[in-house]
Amino acid sequence: MLRIFVILVCLFSCVPVDGPNKQDNQEVVYNEDCESCELLLYNFASSNYSNRDFNSAVENYSQAVKCGCGKKYAEDIYNWWGRSYMELSLYDKANSVFRQGLKYLPEDIDLLKIAAHNAHKKLNKLDLSLFYYDEILAINDCDLKTLSNLSELYLKFNMSEDQIKVLDKWLSCSPNNEDALAQKKEAYLQSGKDPINIYKETWEIDESNISNGLDYISALKEEGSYEQIIEVASRLLSYSKYEKDVLLDKAEAQLELYLQVEALETYIIIHKVDPVNAFVCIEISKIEKDLANYKSALDWAEKAISLSNNSEQAYSNRASVYYSIADDCTEDQLKFSDKLVYEMAYEDYQKVATIGNDKGASNKVNFLESNELITSSSDWFMIGGNEGELSPTGKCYEWISRKIKKK
Numbered sequence: 001m002l003r004i005f006v007i008l009v010c011l012f013s014c015v016p017v018d019g020p021n022k023q024d025n026q027e028v029v030y031n032e033d034c035e036s037c038e039l040l041l042y043n044f045a046s047s048n049y050s051n052r053d054f055n056s057a058v059e060n061y062s063q064a065v066k067c068g069c070g071k072k073y074a075e076d077i078y079n080w081w082g083r084s085y086m087e088l089s090l091y092d093k094a095n096s097v098f099r100q101g102l103k104y105l106p107e108d109i110d111l112l113k114i115a116a117h118n119a120h121k122k123l124n125k126l127d128l129s130l131f132y133y134d135e136i137l138a139i140n141d142c143d144l145k146t147l148s149n150l151s152e153l154y155l156k157f158n159m160s161e162d163q164i165k166v167l168d169k170w171l172s173c174s175p176n177n178e179d180a181l182a183q184k185k186e187a188y189l190q191s192g193k194d195p196i197n198i199y200k201e202t203w204e205i206d207e208s209n210i211s212n213g214l215d216y217i218s219a220l221k222e223e224g225s226y227e228q229i230i231e232v233a234s235r236l237l238s239y240s241k242y243e244k245d246v247l248l249d250k251a252e253a254q255l256e257l258y259l260q261v262e263a264l265e266t267y268i269i270i271h272k273v274d275p276v277n278a279f280v281c282i283e284i285s286k287i288e289k290d291l292a293n294y295k296s297a298l299d300w301a302e303k304a305i306s307l308s309n310n311s312e313q314a315y316s317n318r319a320s321v322y323y324s325i326a327d328d329c330t331e332d333q334l335k336f337s338d339k340l341v342y343e344m345a346y347e348d349y350q351k352v353a354t355i356g357n358d359k360g361a362s363n364k365v366n367f368l369e370s371n372e373l374i375t376s377s378s379d380w381f382m383i384g385g386n387e388g389e390l391s392p393t394g395k396c397y398e399w400i401s402r403k404i405k406k407k
Contacts (some may be wrong), residue, residue: 035067037072078101079101094118116133172205175202176202202216207239267280279304279313294324301321322341325341388405
């Protein structure tokens with residue numbers, strides 16, 4: 001009788017107490033009917049988990065704790081015990097196990113991360129998730145995966161301001177991170193802030209950062225903020241005055257604001273940096289043409305053709321220069337020399353139409369023909385002479401050396 005009483009007392013004293021707090025602080029040790037910790041964990045529990053027999057794995061890990069293995073073998077128990085409960089969709093029980101394990105392993109990153117995942121993705125508990133994430137970041141404040149998860153958590157609970165703070169931290173740890181920038185843009189929209197400030201703030205952390213400055217300029221382009229682009233570009237160039245991409249953005253913004261003289265100066269600098277860039281030569285030629293500096297415009301147009309391997313854009317630009325010259329020099333009555341220059345434009349437009357099947361160039365060709373702006377055989381007969389080709393004459397054209405063949 002006395003023996004039965006002793007057995008009953010032992011059994012009841014070894015039953016786990018309900019509630020995580022009491023259970024967490026107790027480690028009951030059976031002296032009888034306990035397998036070794038190694039056998040329970042590395043044979044039974046591990047095998048059952050691998051075979052996806054999670055109910056049995058839960059029993060094995062629970063038995064190991066009851067048999068006094070919890071403290072010494074904490075790294076091998078609580079993570080996988082909790083995961084087993086998660087596989088069984090028993091997420092509250094998993095959280096209780098994780099909390100037990102963290103009493104022994106308060107700085108175990110893997111345990112904290114699976115506990116955070118369970119609280120965030122399974123239990124959907126804000127405060128509990130924040131607790132685990134804060135613990136992780138206290139150990140490593142630049143854990144990018146945790147910062148990403150924390151941003152997602154704040155988004156889920158519509159906490160835009162808190163999300164922005166986390167994203168700022170993420171970007172300070174990983175500048176120019178595309179995911180963080182994209183999420184920050186959305187967070188700004190959710191909070192009613194202008195997303196362009198994301199790029200502004202990122203750049204202002206280090207104004208000498210060309211990449212961040214160019215990102216900011218790209219955002220400013222979308223808003224058409226050309227004055228700000230010029231300001232940002234100028235500040236970037238104070239750190240690196242020959243940065244081609246920055247110079248190009250500055251020149252384009254200057255043109256948008258009709259600051260042609262300033263844009264011309266900027267393109268000249270770009271040409272010095274990249275002397276074989278045909279596009280830059282074309283842009284310089286266009287500006288010189290608009291400023292009625294026709295000789296310079298033609299010189300740059302010729303340079304663009306030689307650099308571009310005879311591209312249609314380069315020929316189209318030279319045609320435009322010749323057309324403008326003739327248009328500007330023609331007085332009340334169309335002269336033979338005027339027709340010669342128009343015909344130079346005509347020949348270039350023909351070439352463009354042939355190279356690229358360009359309808360715009362074809363329309364120019366038709367216009368020049370139908371309006372009799374090019375020479376005819378009767379024009380050549382009227383001027384007489386035996387020359388097989390001629391250049392235009394007169395003060396307005398004396399610097400043009402190109403010749404047109406006789407018809």
